[in-house]
Amino acid sequence: MSTKRQYELVYVLTPESSDEQVAEMHTQIEQIVQRFNGTIDKTENWGRRKLAYEIGHHREGNYVVETITGSGELMKEIDRRLRVLDTVIRHLVVRVDEELRVAERTREARKSTQARRRTARGLPPEPQPGEGRGDNMDQDDDRGDRYDRGDRYGDKYEVQR
DSSP: OOOOEEEEEEEEEOTTOOHHHHHHHHHHHHHHHHHTTOEEEEEEEEEEEEEEEEETTEEEEEEEEEEEEEOHHHHHHHHHHHHHOTTEEEEEEEEOHHHHHHHHHHHHHHHHHHHHHHHHTTSOSSOOTTOSSTTOTTSOTTTTOSTTHHHHHOGGGSOOO
16 A cells, blocks of 8 residues: 655754765665655755754754655655664654645635625625735735724724714
């Protein structure tokens, strides 16, 4: 049962490791991924950063983030390999495909709610060019409207004359 899933791998190398050692680590991971018929979708070298807490007398580390598509066996092998390397201070593998699916469902639900509300107000379901509040076109249309404050908070905030 080798289903392809998307994972995010973050590993922290010692601060003494050079750019060549970081590239060599990436090459090792790339070879493992190829052997297990996976793909590396994205690699980001965040560089040297301060650690949240001291790990093995290290206060800084070289961070690398990789997005990998592959099977669970692939990630087990990468995890096993990173555990025994002395240059790796910490590493973490997280499955991200489920979170991406949930985010997409939420985005679609928000769009359908927006279309329903716009239609109920007599507007077209999709915002037209030039309509809206600047760059935030993906926000819900009825957020932040001031004219409905009397309904939301009651009449106690009305100015009395």
